[in-house]
Amino acid sequence: SAVISQKPSRDICQRGTSLTIQCQVDSQVTMMFWYRQQPGQSLTLIATANQGSEATYESGFVIDKFPISRPNLTFSTLTVSNMSPEDSSIYLCSVKAGGNEQYFGPGTRLTVT
Amino acid sequence: GEDVEQSLFLSVREGDSSVINCTYTDSSSTYLYWYKQEPGAGLQLLTYIFSNMDMKQDQRLTVLLNKKDKHLSLRIADTQTGDSAIYFCAEGRGSYIPTFGRGTSLIVHP
Numbered sequence: 001s002a003v004i005s006q007k008p009s010r011d012i013c014q015r016g017t018s019l020t021i022q023c024q025v026d027s028q029v030t031m032m033f034w035y036r037q038q039p040g041q042s043l044t045l046i047a048t049a050n051q052g053s054e055a056t057y058e059s060g061f062v063i064d065k066f067p068i069s070r071p072n073l074t075f076s077t078l079t080v081s082n083m084s085p086e087d088s089s090i091y092l093c094s095v096k097a098g099g100n101e102q103y104f105g106p107g108t109r110l111t112v113t
Numbered sequence: 114g115e116d117v118e119q120s121l122f123l124s125v126r127e128g129d130s131s132v133i134n135c136t137y138t139d140s141s142s143t144y145l146y147w148y149k150q151e152p153g154a155g156l157q158l159l160t161y162i163f164s165n166m167d168m169k170q171d172q173r174l175t176v177l178l179n180k181k182d183k184h185l186s187l188r189i190a191d192t193q194t195g196d197s198a199i200y201f202c203a204e205g206r207g208s209y210i211p212t213f214g215r216g217t218s219l220i221v222h223p
Contacts, residue, residue, distance in 0.1 A: 006155075042216060043156075092156070102211060107154070
């Protein structure tokens with residue numbers, strides 16, 4: 001298994017500002033993922049972050065809006081840039097470990113006013 | 114249509130069994146997952162089943178898979194108030210990222 005922590009757990013931000021979310025894993029993992037969970041919706045994959053290479057973004061998400069860093073095998077950051085109220089959501093960090101098991105962090109609840 | 118479908122709500126009485134259903138469309142899925150999300154928390158992996166199995170039991174949890182109908186269910190025996198949460202079904206293939214349903218909110222009332 002993998003234990004994942006995220007910071008901050010929640011934040012209220014003003015429109016036009018940026019927020020960087022940190023994800024820390026207790027073991028080395030190859031693949032880390034960032035998801036968005038909007039109220040009443042399923043999880044939407046934003047991007048996959050591998051150490052040593054640029055993140056791979058899903059359709060509808062771009063690097064300028066959601067830059068990601070992956071400096072080592074236990075840490076990643078996701079920045080939500082130039083925020084608008086539509087970015088209000090829960091952002092979840094996730095990793096694959098133990099073969100096909102996928103684990104999630106506790107999430108960062110973002111509210112943009 | 115969605116790749117993974119679940120009903121949005123289920124209400125049960127404490128002590129009864131809960132059955133949460135899920136259908137999926139990808140016949141090449143090799144793993145089917147159930148996750149639990151409690152209020153204000155991330156997703157907790159409850160259990161998963163390989164597509165070559167039709168049942169898996171783990172204490173109060175029983176997963177049934179009908180691969181022909183692409184139907185997955187999660188049965189929780191003796192449901193408790195602590196089981197109140199959102200339950201997500203997901204399907205995946207090998208190293209591919211799982212596809213998640215929208216989640217079923219389980220409400221347990223006395």
